[in-house]
Amino acid sequence: MASESDELARFIDKVRREGERLYRDLPWRRTRDPYAVWVSEAMLQQTQVSRVDGRWQRWLARFPSVEALAAADQADVLAEWQGLGYNRRALALKRAAEAVADQGGEVPSSVDALVKLPGIGPATAAGIRAFAFDLPAVYLETNVRTVFLHELFPEAEDVPDSAVRPLVEACVPDRDVRGWYYALLDYGAWLKRTVPNPSRRSRTHARQSRFEGSRRQKRAALVRLLLEAREAGLPGLSLDDAVAALGAQETGAGRPEPAPADVEGLLDELAAEGFCQRTGLFWAC
DNA sequence: TTCCGGCAAT
DNA sequence: ATTGCAGGAA
Structure with missing residues (x-):
């Protein structure tokens, strides 16, 4: 008789397979420098991979470390951010870098400490934990949400994150957290190009107001x-x-x-x- | 809940 | 002209 844990085990196997098939060798996956990973997470908030690629490298060349960013002129930081959108993110990143520099310069690895920093919420904190530190994290963002909705809520509408999060949590592996979330991201990104966006069935999904003339x-x-x-x-x-x-x-x-x-x-x-x-x-x- | 950018794909 | 993007903050 098929139990719920059997279903989850099959789900995990499938995501692992798809993740291997669809793996994207993105530049920010080739570093474990917490600051560099953090910058990638900040840039990727509500911003496509294709636009971050190039800008992330340029940013690190100009502000190579937490200390460099903390010491930089805010206007230079804002200028370097232009084109990425949501200028608030640049201000938050700069302020967070100043806070981290004041605390010794080490990027924290606990969710509690990360979320205290401006511009870092639950998702970004989990991303930094998983990708920089390879530590257990509940990373629930749009690609991850897409995979869980597609595979485990195939017919449901208006699904709240409160229903998805326990499943994301149950799937966090004991080892290679980083690889697990790479697989979810790559499979989710592929799904959105393949089937009608499953994220649209999330209660979280919201349409944005018109930009032109706003x-x-x-x-x-x-x-x-x-x-x-x-x-x-x-x-x-x-x-x-x-x-x-x-x-x-x-x-x-x-x-x-x-x-x-x-x-x-x-x-x-x-x-x-x-x-x-x-x-x-x-x-x- | 609403606001916050900008762009490419469709 | 619409869609959606590795979300966060007030």
Whole structure:
């Protein structure tokens, strides 16, 4: 009689086989340097492998260690991040590096210590544990979720992570945690190109609001303007220049130009988040 | 729950 | 024009 553990054992065998068949020799799999692995995890949050490849190498060449990143100018860090998206991740990574450097420079390996660092949540903490330290971890992210839903919840809809997580936990191997999760990631990534995205049946799955014309797009444009002003040797970005640039962007796209007060509000929010500092009618990073 | 970037594939 | 991405924080 087929027990639940038999089903799980067959599942594990299949994932191992598929993982071997579909193995991706990604650059960040060729290092065990915790900092380098951490940077890869941070970059890969909501960002495709194809875009991180190249940028990860360039980042490590420029900021080769926790100490180097901690000592770097934040604006340089932000500039190096451009194109990866979600600028907050760069700020969090920089701040976390400063915290780790203050604590002696060793990247922690416990989930508790990792999650205390800005920008590191349960998934990233588990990724660092598994890939850098080869330690047991419950790594539940989109590719892993895809595999479990496809294999173990083939018909279910609106599946909560609370139903998936115990299974992920039950599958954590005694040895080669790293290889197990590589297999899950590679099989999951392949599944999404092969069958209708199983992750869509997760309760976690959410559609994102439209980017074009969004507030998000304006924020990103302002960050670029701040970096350009700095690059040009200016004391900062003036409200007038920001209003003009954003106005041109919006008008060119057939949208109404934002009011100066709105642009000022966006800049002040960026300042409050630590992207820049305000002095009078100038914002500098 | 909502917000946060940017891009390639479709 | 839509989709989804090795998620985290407020």
